[in-house]
Amino acid sequence: MANAFTGVDFYDMDSLLSEEERAVRDTVRAWVEEHLMPVIGEAYIEGEFPKQLIPGMAELGFFGANLPEEYGCAGLNNVAYGLIMQELERGDSGIRSFASVQGALVMYPIYAFGSEEQKKHWLPRLAAGTDIGCFGLTEPDYGSNPGGMITTARETKDGWLLNGAKMWITNGSQATVSIIWAKTGSVDDTKSIRGFIVPADTKGYTAKDQKGKLSLRASDTSEIVLQDCLVPRDAILPKSGGIKSPLMCLTQARYGIAWGGIGAAMACYDEALSYSRERVMFGKPIGQTQLQQSRLADMLTEITKAQLLTLQLGRLKDAGTMIPDQVSLAKRNNINMACEAAREARRLLGANGILAEYHSMRHMANLESVYTYEGTHDMHTLILGQAVTGLSAF
Amino acid sequence: MKVAVCIKRVPDMDLRFAIGSDGKALDPAGLKFDIADFDGYAVEAGLRLVEQAGAGEVVVVSVGPAAVQETLRKALGMGATRAIQLEAAAIPFDGMAVAAALAAELKDGGFDLVLFGRMATDSANQTVGPMTAHLMGVPCVTAISKLDVADGRGTAERQLEGAAETVTFPLPAVVTIDEGLGRPRLPSLKGIMAAKKKPLDVRPAQLGTASLTVDHIALPPDRPPGRIIGEGADAVPELIRLLQTEAKVL
Ligand SMILES: Cc1cc2nc3c(=O)[nH]c(=O)nc-3n(C[C@H](O)[C@H](O)[C@H](O)COP(=O)(O)OP(=O)(O)OC[C@H]3O[C@@H](n4cnc5c(N)ncnc54)[C@H](O)[C@@H]3O)c2cc1C
Numbered sequence: 001m002a003n004a005f006t007g008v009d010f011y012d013m014d015s016l017l018s019e020e021e022r023a024v025r026d027t028v029r030a031w032v033e034e035h036l037m038p039v040i041g042e043a044y045i046e047g048e049f050p051k052q053l054i055p056g057m058a059e060l061g062f063f064g065a066n067l068p069e070e071y072g073c074a075g076l077n078n079v080a081y082g083l084i085m086q087e088l089e090r091g092d093s094g095i096r097s098f099a100s101v102q103g104a105l106v107m108y109p110i111y112a113f114g115s116e117e118q119k120k121h122w123l124p125r126l127a128a129g130t131d132i133g134c135f136g137l138t139e140p141d142y143g144s145n146p147g148g149m150i151t152t153a154r155e156t157k158d159g160w161l162l163n164g165a166k167m168w169i170t171n172g173s174q175a176t177v178s179i180i181w182a183k184t185g186s187v188d189d190t191k192s193i194r195g196f197i198v199p200a201d202t203k204g205y206t207a208k209d210q211k212g213k214l215s216l217r218a219s220d221t222s223e224i225v226l227q228d229c230l231v232p233r234d235a236i237l238p239k240s241g242g243i244k245s246p247l248m249c250l251t252q253a254r255y256g257i258a259w260g261g262i263g264a265a266m267a268c269y270d271e272a273l274s275y276s277r278e279r280v281m282f283g284k285p286i287g288q289t290q291l292q293q294s295r296l297a298d299m300l301t302e303i304t305k306a307q308l309l310t311l312q313l314g315r316l317k318d319a320g321t322m323i324p325d326q327v328s329l330a331k332r333n334n335i336n337m338a339c340e341a342a343r344e345a346r347r348l349l350g351a352n353g354i355l356a357e358y359h360s361m362r363h364m365a366n367l368e369s370v371y372t373y374e375g376t377h378d379m380h381t382l383i384l385g386q387a388v389t390g391l392s393a394f
Numbered sequence: 395m396k397v398a399v400c401i402k403r404v405p406d407m408d409l410r411f412a413i414g415s416d417g418k419a420l421d422p423a424g425l426k427f428d429i430a431d432f433d434g435y436a437v438e439a440g441l442r443l444v445e446q447a448g449a450g451e452v453v454v455v456s457v458g459p460a461a462v463q464e465t466l467r468k469a470l471g472m473g474a475t476r477a478i479q480l481e482a483a484a485i486p487f488d489g490m491a492v493a494a495a496l497a498a499e500l501k502d503g504g505f506d507l508v509l510f511g512r513m514a515t516d517s518a519n520q521t522v523g524p525m526t527a528h529l530m531g532v533p534c535v536t537a538i539s540k541l542d543v544a545d546g547r548g549t550a551e552r553q554l555e556g557a558a559e560t561v562t563f564p565l566p567a568v569v570t571i572d573e574g575l576g577r578p579r580l581p582s583l584k585g586i587m588a589a590k591k592k593p594l595d596v597r598p599a600q601l602g603t604a605s606l607t608v609d610h611i612a613l614p615p616d617r618p619p620g621r622i623i624g625e626g627a628d629a630v631p632e633l634i635r636l637l638q639t640e641a642k643v644l
Contacts, residue, residue, distance in 0.1 A: 004408070006409065006426070019464055019467065020586055020587070024586055027580045027581050027582070027583065027586065030580055031580055060582045061582050061583030065583050069587070074586075076587065080583075084583075
């Protein structure tokens, strides 16, 4: 058994964190070590989300932790929130995905676009994990271009009638409530996109597990079908309006994902480093060879850069001056960095690196999903390109 | 139920550490500090006692410089009611110096129980609890793994080599805690936020006279590398010879 994970901190980033931010990080780190690490390998192989962990995560306050206390949340700042995501993803991207969706994609839109009654009803339940949420934006034919969606919501005398299909929905099968994005106007009217709170037991709502995943196996990914699914008039998120509303949610989630990438990369670096010290080949530890040191030096350098970049992003978010393009840069950089780190760590581990007993290959496979969701790496390239040239290539 | 828990801020001894240039203390560079392991169990025990009683308070107390406030706030984050820092420039090595300060603070505090960890994970002296009990003039039970309180008396279990011993004692009392009582809970995120608003009083520590000083600390010598003396049955005579002459275990 390897030593407990103690983080990677080459530039004394701890000194840039407040006592409270470090305390939050330490609680999540200890929880991951004690509760997630012993079960994650098996859950991954079985292709099951470890549901038994939900009550413990809720009790410690992991869900929607940057939302206010009056709704049953912890009221943390965004740096502390980011550190939660970092530590969860140190364990597994699937667990971080669960928390990201619950907090940034379900609780956040209710908080930002919901009525006071909706907030009072849903937020405490979601924070307590008694309700599990999912976020339905992507459709089979509209991934990178969600504004093209064809799911519709039509106002009738009994409420809103939803029709359409959503694809690749994290937490889809286990969710008790879903935030569904649909057009209330014609299919080419992106301004008519609105969010709806749809309980999973609504007639006409079905979710089906996506089978055959080779990535994020310890996460539930599902397809959702809405067939004449009737929800009450007050199911609409009153302050949502246009494609910018779901994009605002994605900015929240991507911000957390940027931190998460650091966590996954740290896990891989940590594993590679300790393996390199112990594995003896040709009469000396492989860590004493220049090739493996080069791998480790690259990983350490990229992790350290990402840490400082992302901390500053968090400080901007807390100051209220962060812009979405800055989140794109961090998501793009950090997840690509984590993909590289995981692959190099896996290679350094030799044959052992392909086993679920070690972590790098699980991270490597997981990170391919993270590279693709929440705006593919390419889309963030185009967003940055547009930001600097003023010319849209998409 | 009014419980005091005395906690010490210690370096994490699982991390690599070096000895400072004076040879008398650890080199503080790169050390991470936390509540001593058994003291965490003591905080947990205190919280459970008060939760079971349904009313009361858990007061955490620590002797040392300003940095111990972080350790105190961790205990507040776990759920302790309030905290007291007994301010001293450094944490004295001599248990008597610390015990005097704690006893002076706690003697007239009206506590039913004063809890300690079985020992601090850095100095491992196991003295401060019993010394504080003596100075307070109350009974002391050490290294307990179970504790019940009813009608002004305590019943505690101690794990001995191959046996369990149950002792009863009147309250108030000092008790030092081993692991059995339940793993320390993690400070929840709400708890961490709430801790900032809980009272943390700072008073000068009335340290006792220290008569012990650390002369020097040394790391254990490096283990010599292993040696392969041969393979299969042919190697056995040489192995036996070395076990007799070199390792001297046969
Ligand atoms: C495990 C997992 C979980 C997910 N969870 C959710 C969820 O909870 N909720 C949700 O709504 N969605 C979710 N998604 C969906 C995810 O956001 C989409 O998969 C993503 O937006 C990409 O869409 P797509 O798969 O349709 O790819 P496409 O958009 O078809 O892209 C295919 C390729 O083309 C590239 N491409 C696309 N457009 C351009 C262009 N203009 N120029 C150059 N290249 C381009 C892309 O970068 C990509 O390489 C999840 C996906 C996965 C894999």
